Amino acid sequence: MSNLDVKRTAKLFIGGAFPRSESGRTYEIFDKNKKFVANVALASRKDARDCVVAARSAFTKWSEATAYNRAQVMYRVSEIMQGRREQFIEELSYWTKSKKEAEKEVDEAINRMVWFAGWSDKLAMVTGSNNPVAGSFFNFSVPEPTGVVATIAPEKSPLLGLVETIASAIVSGNSVIVIASETQPLAAVSLAEVLATSDVPAGVVNILTGSYKEIAPWLASHQDVNALDLTGVDKKSIAQELENQAAINLKRVLRPNTKLDGLTRIKTFLETKTVWHPRGF
Amino acid sequence: MVFEYAPAPESTKIVNLKSNYDLFIGGKFVKSKSGSNYKTINPATEEVLAEIIEASQKDVDEAVKSARKAFKSWSKLSGSERGKYLYRIARIIQERSRELAVLESMNNGKPIRESRDIDIPLVAAHFFHYAGWADKLDYAGLGKNPQALGVAGQIIPWNFPLLMLSWKIAPALAAGNTVVLKPAETTPLTALLFAEICQQAELPDGVVNIITGAGQTGQYLVNHSDIDKLAFTGSTEVGRLIAQSVSGTNKKVTLELGGKAANIVFDDAAMDQAVEGVVNGIFFNQGHVCCAGSRLLLQESISDDFLNLLYERMKTLRLGDPLDKNTDVGAINSASQLAKIKELSESGKSEGAQMWSAPCEIPNKGFWFAPTVFTNVSLSHRIAREEIFGPVLSVLTFRTPDEAIEKANNTPFGLSAGIWTEKGSRILEVAHKLRAGVIWANTFNKFDPTSPFGGYKESGYGREGGRHGLEAYLKAGK
Numbered sequence: 001m002s003n004l005d006v007k008r009t010a011k012l013f014i015g016g017a018f019p020r021s022e023s024g025r026t027y028e029i030f031d032k033n034k035k036f037v038a039n040v041a042l043a044s045r046k047d048a049r050d051c052v053v054a055a056r057s058a059f060t061k062w063s064e065a066t067a068y069n070r071a072q073v074m075y076r077v078s079e080i081m082q083g084r085r086e087q088f089i090e091e092l093s094y095w096t097k098s099k100k101e102a103e104k105e106v107d108e109a110i111n112r113m114v115w116f117a118g119w120s121d122k123l124a125m126v127t128g129s130n131n132p133v134a135g136s137f138f139n140f141s142v143p144e145p146t147g148v149v150a151t152i153a154p155e156k157s158p159l160l161g162l163v164e165t166i167a168s169a170i171v172s173g174n175s176v177i178v179i180a181s182e183t184q185p186l187a188a189v190s191l192a193e194v195l196a197t198s199d200v201p202a203g204v205v206n207i208l209t210g211s212y213k214e215i216a217p218w219l220a221s222h223q224d225v226n227a228l229d230l231t232g233v234d235k236k237s238i239a240q241e242l243e244n245q246a247a248i249n250l251k252r253v254l255r256p257n258t259k260l261d262g263l264t265r266i267k268t269f270l271e272t273k274t275v276w277h278p279r280g281f
Numbered sequence: 282m283v284f285e286y287a288p289a290p291e292s293t294k295i296v297n298l299k300s301n302y303d304l305f306i307g308g309k310f311v312k313s314k315s316g317s318n319y320k321t322i323n324p325a326t327e328e329v330l331a332e333i334i335e336a337s338q339k340d341v342d343e344a345v346k347s348a349r350k351a352f353k354s355w356s357k358l359s360g361s362e363r364g365k366y367l368y369r370i371a372r373i374i375q376e377r378s379r380e381l382a383v384l385e386s387m388n389n390g391k392p393i394r395e396s397r398d399i400d401i402p403l404v405a406a407h408f409f410h411y412a413g414w415a416d417k418l419d420y421a422g423l424g425k426n427p428q429a430l431g432v433a434g435q436i437i438p439w440n441f442p443l444l445m446l447s448w449k450i451a452p453a454l455a456a457g458n459t460v461v462l463k464p465a466e467t468t469p470l471t472a473l474l475f476a477e478i479c480q481q482a483e484l485p486d487g488v489v490n491i492i493t494g495a496g497q498t499g500q501y502l503v504n505h506s507d508i509d510k511l512a513f514t515g516s517t518e519v520g521r522l523i524a525q526s527v528s529g530t531n532k533k534v535t536l537e538l539g540g541k542a543a544n545i546v547f548d549d550a551a552m553d554q555a556v557e558g559v560v561n562g563i564f565f566n567q568g569h570v571c572c573a574g575s576r577l578l579l580q581e582s583i584s585d586d587f588l589n590l591l592y593e594r595m596k597t598l599r600l601g602d603p604l605d606k607n608t609d610v611g612a613i614n615s616a617s618q619l620a621k622i623k624e625l626s627e628s629g630k631s632e633g634a635q636m637w638s639a640p641c642e643i644p645n646k647g648f649w650f651a652p653t654v655f656t657n658v659s660l661s662h663r664i665a666r667e668e669i670f671g672p673v674l675s676v677l678t679f680r681t682p683d684e685a686i687e688k689a690n691n692t693p694f695g696l697s698a699g700i701w702t703e704k705g706s707r708i709l710e711v712a713h714k715l716r717a718g719v720i721w722a723n724t725f726n727k728f729d730p731t732s733p734f735g736g737y738k739e740s741g742y743g744r745e746g747g748r749h750g751l752e753a754y755l756k757a758g759k
Binding site: 126127129131132133134135137139141146226236237239240241243244246247248249250252255261264271272273274275276277278 | 406422423424517520521522524525527528529531536538693708712717718719720721722723724727729731732733734735737738739741742744747748749757
């Protein structure tokens with residue numbers, strides 16, 4: 001008996017829902033042998049702006065969740081990723097030289113999510129301080145998330161790089177809009193499904209597929225975005241133009257090709273708040 | 282019975298002003314290659330104090346070259362040796378503190394009480410604090426053996442001339458960077474005296490270079506290709522331009538920009554303390570403070586009573602000669618700043634807010650603006666949104682804590698905020714919810730070298746002070 005495959009439509013992930021692009025557009029992706037793989041949603045300016053609205057409204061609740069809670073939610077993400085390991089490997093294998101290479105990336109991505117999850121309740125200890133001011137005051141500094149982070153994920157590390165950019169932003173309470181690898185977006189589409197089923201509140205992570213060259217300028221110039229991660233931008237002139245746009249509201253900018261350890265990456269999207277109070281009876 | 286105050290002016294004899302000043306490059310005062318001169322004045326009297334060079338592109342280039350050359354040896358010097366130079370500088374600042382305070386008040390217009398008791402002691406404290414960091418960089422938060430960034434270009438404002446210099450130079454030098462610093466156009470004199478202090482401390486040539494000038498000179502510095510790091514304190518407008526100029530480069534940037542801080546007074550606040558805090562929040566340094574508490578948010582139930590207390594207190598503020606030890610409010614720093622304050626105040630009136638100014642006598646010469654309060658202010662008014670950078674307070678009211686937080690955060694800025702209440706849990710919750718980098722609870726406008734300072738949102742990025750401030754001048758080691 002024959003059984004026809006039910007194929008997945010690759011959609012966007014905005015505010016916890018899976019819409020098609022508002023523009024109705026899709027684009028074709030091809031594997032390493034130039035063979036057709038799937039049609040993927042081609043996100044538009046409107047989709048990007050919808051993401052900002054979703055990310056902003058999710059920010060307050062996520063940033064005020066306890067660090068313990070954020071850690072558990074993110075650890076849960078890695079659990080669900082583990083359950084989908086075979087699917088991720090299959091999706092990456094369209095482009096990796098070998099299956100082994102895909103396995104390695106998936107395992108590293110899961111480990112990376114676990115690693116970042118664990119930072120949630122250590123950040124304030126490591127980056128905060130109690131400041132011995134010269135006077136009768138209690139004075140302390142704590143890290144806080146910077147707000148809505150727009151991210152261009154790396155083109156050539158479609159799962160590990162994606163996990164790294166998302167996890168480093170949300171662990172401290174930011175919400176993110178991430179533009180996935182344009183040519184290898186399948187793992188991002190699956191990661192969206194993982195996130196949707198792992199207690200990450202709707203809107204905390206929003207994933208767009210399509211061309212960053214088209215979408216990123218709208219995010220870089222958006223007044224309600226607080227930070228811009230240019231990790232996946234592979235063209236110098238575009239990186240410069242996006243950084244230039246980001247100055248409109250003084251976004252925090254992570255330039256491409258910046259060598260960073262994980263903690264420094266997290267710190268890029270942190271603010272430091274210092275609170276003073278007098279001592280006395 | 283009310284006693285009149287007798288004049289109590291601080292003598293200016295301690296200051297030895299030269300008629301003109303050269304640029305400080307490579308450890309020496311040198312003539313400009315091609316720049317022109319301008320006059321720096323005392324804003325309280327409009328008297329010319331000295332002639333200053335407007336550094337040209339060539340001058341800036343010389344200064345950067347000198348800093349680059351010095352970087353090779355300065356960054357290789359052991360941390361403890363670098364620290365000892367900074368300790369020396371801190372001590373000389375303490376020894377010459379009166380001279381520096383008087384000169385600061387002459388050139389800036391701030392009351393001697395503030396330059397003597399706040400600015401200059403904090404300057405010494407900053408150098409002292411960062412001196413001790415120089416040989417402890419492994420603990421800065423970047424792992425073992427972090428590296429200096431290189432040559433830092435630093436541009437500072439006129440509101441706290443020497444204090445801002447110390448915030449910039451002390452951490453930069455401790456981390457092993459060398460600097461080219463441009464003081465503000467209107468307040469170059471204490472920076473030039475600091476150059477002499479560097480000579481006195483026998484700081485190696487070229488580690489600190491001071492170039493004077495206006496915006497154009499600053500632009501030359503920002504755009505110079507051999508700068509590794511830029512640190513700027515000033516307006517959000519200029520900060521934006523700097524952020525644009527460095528796009529696509531490898532220059533690291535910290536920006537400390539404007540603010541429109543909310544000072545929130547709840548109905549259970551200790552009223553007299555809160556009145557003092559509000560006065561200090563907005564009239565300290567004539568309101569020329571980026572973190573000034575320029576929006577007073579009063580809980581509606583106490584609004585009338587509080588305003589009456591505030592007006593009574595403001596009637597006792599003494600405006601006048603900055604060098605008089607009894608002066609509370611000094612001169613506005615420049616004619617152009619005065620024009621800006623007047624223009625925004627006019628907009629407040631024309632948009633329907635009510636203006637009340639403290640009844641003080643305004644001197645005939647110099648630039649002055651009486652401490653002023655606007656009531657009937659709505660969030661959409663320019664005086665509630667734009668930074669006035671003068672002694673002008675805009676008053677808004679609220680009913681619930683949520684409304685207070687909503688209004689406080691309703692601004693593109695996020696530098697500072699104040700909270701006045703006797704309820705501890707409320708302090709912590711409000712402090713948590715305010716989107717601002719420095720929160721003063723039951724106090725305001727306090728500064729310390731160990732306490733990180735800097736803004737959220739359009740108030741800039743990066744922190745100055747403490748370990749966080751040191752990190753801004755380092756990168757991870759290999």
